[in-house]
Amino acid sequence: MEFMKAKIEEKLKGRIVKWEEKNPKRHYIEIKKDDLRETTEFLFRKLGLRFCIATGIDNIKNMEVIYHFSDDKTGVIYSFRVFTERDGGEIPTISDIIKGAKWIEREIHELLGINFPGNEDLSRLLLDPSWPKGVFPLRKDYEYGRKEELPKSVCSMPTIGAKTGGKDRTIIPIGPYHPLQEEPEFFELEVFGEKVVKVNINLGYNHRGIEKISEGKHWDQVTFLVERICGICSTSHPFAYVLAVEDLLGLEIPERAKYIRSVIGEIERIHSHLLWLGLAGHFLGYNTVWMWAWKYREPVLDLAEQISGNRNHYAMMKIGGVRRDILNSEIDGMKEKLNSIVSALKMFQGAVQDDPIIKARTKNVGTLSRQDAIYYCVIGPTARPSGITMDIRKIDIKNSAYGLVDWNVIATENGDVYDKVVCRILEMFESVKIINQCFDRLKTLKEGEICEEVREIPKGEGIGRYEAPRGEVWHYVRSDGGNTPVRHKIRAPSYMNVASNEVAAAGGTVSDAAITLAAVDPCYCCTERMQAVENGKLKYDWQELIKMSQEKTKKMKGRK
Amino acid sequence: MKEIFYYLVFPGFAFSITAGILASWVERKLTARLQWRVGPPILQPLYDIAKLFTKENVIPKNAQIVTFFLAPLLSFAAVLLVSTMVGSAQFLKGGFRGDIIAVVYLLAIPSLCLILGGAASSNPLASFGAAREMKLILSYELIFWTAIAVTWIKTGGLLKLSEIISFQQSGKYILFSPSGFIAFLLAITTMQAKLGRVPFDVAEAETEILAGPYIEYSGPLLGFFKMSQYILLVALPFFLCEIFMGGVNILKYFIMLLLVVLIENTNPRLKITQFLWFSWIILFPIGIIAIILALAGL
Numbered sequence A: 001m002e003f004m005k006a007k008i009e010e011k012l013k014g015r016i017v018k019w020e021e022k023n024p025k026r027h028y029i030e031i032k033k034d035d036l037r038e039t040t041e042f043l044f045r046k047l048g049l050r051f052c053i054a055t056g057i058d059n060i061k062n063m064e065v066i067y068h069f070s071d072d073k074t075g076v077i078y079s080f081r082v083f084t085e086r087d088g089g090e091i092p093t094i095s096d097i098i099k100g101a102k103w104i105e106r107e108i109h110e111l112l113g114i115n116f117p118g119n120e121d122l123s124r125l126l127l128d129p130s131w132p133k134g135v136f137p138l139r140k141d142y143e144y145g146r147k148e149e150l151p152k153s154v155c156s157m158p159t160i161g162a163k164t165g166g167k168d169r170t171i172i173p174i175g176p177y178h179p180l181q182e183e184p185e186f187f188e189l190e191v192f193g194e195k196v197v198k199v200n201i202n203l204g205y206n207h208r209g210i211e212k213i214s215e216g217k218h219w220d221q222v223t224f225l226v227e228r229i230c231g232i233c234s235t236s237h238p239f240a241y242v243l244a245v246e247d248l249l250g251l252e253i254p255e256r257a258k259y260i261r262s263v264i265g266e267i268e269r270i271h272s273h274l275l276w277l278g279l280a281g282h283f284l285g286y287n288t289v290w291m292w293a294w295k296y297r298e299p300v301l302d303l304a305e306q307i308s309g310n311r312n313h314y315a316m317m318k319i320g321g322v323r324r325d326i327l328n329s330e331i332d333g334m335k336e337k338l339n340s341i342v343s344a345l346k347m348f349q350g351a352v353q354d355d356p357i358i359k360a361r362t363k364n365v366g367t368l369s370r371q372d373a374i375y376y377c378v379i380g381p382t383a384r385p386s387g388i389t390m391d392i393r394k395i396d397i398k399n400s401a402y403g404l405v406d407w408n409v410i411a412t413e414n415g416d417v418y419d420k421v422v423c424r425i426l427e428m429f430e431s432v433k434i435i436n437q438c439f440d441r442l443k444t445l446k447e448g449e450i451c452e453e454v455r456e457i458p459k460g461e462g463i464g465r466y467e468a469p470r471g472e473v474w475h476y477v478r479s480d481g482g483n484t485p486v487r488h489k490i491r492a493p494s495y496m497n498v499a500s501n502e503v504a505a506a507g508g509t510v511s512d513a514a515i516t517l518a519a520v521d522p523c524y525c526c527t528e529r530m531q532a533v534e535n536g537k538l539k540y541d542w543q544e545l546i547k548m549s550q551e552k553t554k555k556m557k558g559r560k
Numbered sequence B: 001m002k003e004i005f006y007y008l009v010f011p012g013f014a015f016s017i018t019a020g021i022l023a024s025w026v027e028r029k030l031t032a033r034l035q036w037r038v039g040p041p042i043l044q045p046l047y048d049i050a051k052l053f054t055k056e057n058v059i060p061k062n063a064q065i066v067t068f069f070l071a072p073l074l075s076f077a078a079v080l081l082v083s084t085m086v087g088s089a090q091f092l093k094g095g096f097r098g099d100i101i102a103v104v105y106l107l108a109i110p111s112l113c114l115i116l117g118g119a120a121s122s123n124p125l126a127s128f129g130a131a132r133e134m135k136l137i138l139s140y141e142l143i144f145w146t147a148i149a150v151t152w153i154k155t156g157g158l159l160k161l162s163e164i165i166s167f168q169q170s171g172k173y174i175l176f177s178p179s180g181f182i183a184f185l186l187a188i189t190t191m192q193a194k195l196g197r198v199p200f201d202v203a204e205a206e207t208e209i210l211a212g213p214y215i216e217y218s219g220p221l222l223g224f225f226k227m228s229q230y231i232l233l234v235a236l237p238f239f240l241c242e243i244f245m246g247g248v249n250i251l252k253y254f255i256m257l258l259l260v261v262l263i264e265n266t267n268p269r270l271k272i273t274q275f276l277w278f279s280w281i282i283l284f285p286i287g288i289i290a291i292i293l294a295l296a297g298l
Helices: A002-011 A033-046 A099-112 A210-214 A219-227 A236-249 A255-283 A287-308 A328-339 A342-354 A356-362 A370-375 A417-444 A493-504 A510-519 A542-558 B002-008 B013-034 B044-053 B065-091 B100-120 B124-154 B161-169 B178-194 B212-216 B219-245 B250-265 B272-295
Strands: A016-023 A026-031 A050-058 A063-071 A076-084 A170-174 A186-192 A195-202 A459-468 A471-480 A487-491 A532-534 A537-540
Touching: A002 A033, A002 A076, A016 A459, A026 A033, A026 A459, A033 A063, A033 A076, A050 A099, A050 A471, A050 A487, A063 A471, A099 A493, A170 A510, A170 B124, A186 A510, A195 A493, A195 A510, A210 A219, A210 A487, A219 A236, A236 A255, A236 A459, A236 A471, A255 A287, A255 A417, A255 A459, A255 A510, A287 A328, A287 A342, A287 A542, A328 A417, A342 A356, A342 A417, A356 A417, A356 A510, A370 A493, A471 A493, A487 A493, A493 A510, A537 A542, B002 B013, B002 B065, B013 B044, B013 B065, B013 B219, B013 B250, B044 B219, B065 B100, B065 B161, B065 B219, B100 B124, B100 B161, B100 B178, B100 B212, B100 B219, B124 B178, B124 B212, B124 B219, B124 B272, B161 B219, B178 B219, B178 B250, B178 B272, B219 B250
Parallel strands: A026 A076
Antiparallel strands: A016 A026, A050 A063, A063 A076, A170 A186, A186 A195, A459 A471, A471 A487, A532 A537
16 A cells, blocks of 8 residues: 555655545545646556546636546555646546546536547537537536527437448447347447447437536435436445545444445345346347346345335435344344345356357357456456456445455456356355345344434545446545535446447447447346236226335335 | 138138237247246237237338338238148148148248348348348258258158158158158257247347348238248148148147247347358258168168
8 A cells, every 4th residue: 555655656756736645545646737647657557556537626716637546456546636727728638548538538528628638539428419519517607407498409319420431331220229228328330241340339318417416415315316326226326425425524334334235235236137137138039037037136126125115226325324224133034035046046157157059149259358458447247257356345345344244256367248147147146145144243233223423524525436236336525514515426337337348349240249238237227116007997006006015015024 | 712712711811820829829928937927818919910900001211112012911921822731731631732842932931021021121220130031041941951851751752741641640750760850850940940039030139130120110011920920830830740740730739839939938049150050060961961861761
């Protein structure tokens, strides 16, 4: 830890404007923007730090961009602060050094109006093409809740084919509406026959401006807001957010709350991986796997419902602890339910390892080499199959129970789709192991001590991160002592992972591309229950269904 | 007159579409039960067809209209003819003439129509599907012929379906000879491909190219394609039962249908290159071995 710090200090001798050590794991270093490229090159190439994300902030008097680098061996985050003018501000690009920084520079460019000379492609990433020019929604003079008038007829499709290189190439569109991606993302596959030559990725169909909304919400309300980012990672975002605020406060939460947090986080991981496994089966045309995986996901969702009252949006996280306790008397029943899925997991493991056709479809397909994984800064189960043994749960473990229980990081070597499947299946076994240990410890702790009281959020900044099922989620918050965050930067894992499809999907066939694009597990959302209709008549309406759901939860809670 | 009755009522259109709807329901119900789902009501395939025939036909702007229109109709007509031939060989002794060569030719027509229709619809995904369907035919068609040839050799050169049935009814079932058994397995594999079922549904591949050649079809035209599929689900197993098991009955047919459903639900989809390789490197030599065995009298 000290070694790395000393190296950075030595390299940047005399050029560090300010070195602020908030705590041993969070360093904020101010440098001049002209030194940025050299610093980045040194950190990324020489020291092997991983680029997490950049945060752009409008300070009204000037613009600030913070480049966050993570040391994945020790879990220390070095954040390099750079300032520039508010109007017409420029910061040299780092996207030619780190491919993973391409998108964030485009994003800061369109949302805050900072220019990045040297970055060739600064076209819009998230905003609609019809959005007026020169209006930057993340600046502070853009009032919260303001609406822009949209032109009457808008063609919001990006210009297809404009970038197509040679002739004889056809564009196969995957998205914005496609059975493969149930969420609106748009992959243009440039194909030559069956072979995919190039992949162009277009985003922004679903941009909801959550970072801006967050600046208008109270600290406690933001936990519920970030939960809505994704229905499947619905506890990872609040988890990382409360960790960020606790990092700002320097708070340590009660032990019981730590175990409960980890239990919920791991339940989410299992159900998310099972969901993905099912979808992967579906993408390969193996619908039986799809339905079976989702059937065996049900007991896991029941567990979540038993603990939190909800199948997907758990609302368990709270600054200073958790919102609900787990009753010690229910733990034995829950353990039984949890361990009932182990045999199903073993069956899936066997099916994947033994089925020759699954192997033929996934082995050596969509390979992401270790080198590309590093350049694109991918994380989680997209990086680990490429041989990068990195897991936030091992290195940044404050205020969660991962340091208190015994478990292993799963990593494989080849980086192909097969390894990604295997990696996710093995991770579920580890998750079961973690939850079982947490349950055992919970039984020895007194019920009720689940939360520290937090009244004021003082001035300061904090970074929280958590290993979501898809990789590291990243939350940065800054407070000026008021009751809302001044800046709340959120980076979901797919933001880094999806970009790596540029290399992983190119070179294969269209059939390969389908499963490769899906193998990073882009996020899907499913929240509501249904209305039941029988023979054309409404059998249960919305209210009745809610009542039935509540009764089911009650029934489960009553069961030992 | 008689011929028209055969063609339109029994064992042609009316009978085979009813049987097809039932078979399709059985397939969907079994699939659903295998996947822990409830499954559709018994008349669901009929509802599907009825719905399609009340809907609008949307024709893409740049489509080759004549080909686009004719492809599903031609496919449907060919399949009806197959079902009439196959059915009359079983149910009306020699009523409607037809030999296996005609049947095998007619069975290739639905795939050809799919290629024509896909290519005519001026959609990159449809032409993708059409190209894949073409490669599929290249892969399985010859295998299908070798499988049929085994029966032809074993029966001493009989070509008429009704004669092949009566030949086997004297106890010499083709299926129970070594060469016949191998040929039967090959025929099952190609049947799966001809029906467009997993693992050989590459041409349709919903999650890759969104149903491929069918993508631009809607309304009644899609309905004709659907009906050809339903009827094919009856006619093709009937045909295999007749040439390998000496005739059809409910039990034999159900076993064939069960095989289709089981294969469909226990495999992921192959890639087109893998299927080409699989048929030419593995299945074709096996077919040759079967023919050699048959010539040796085994």
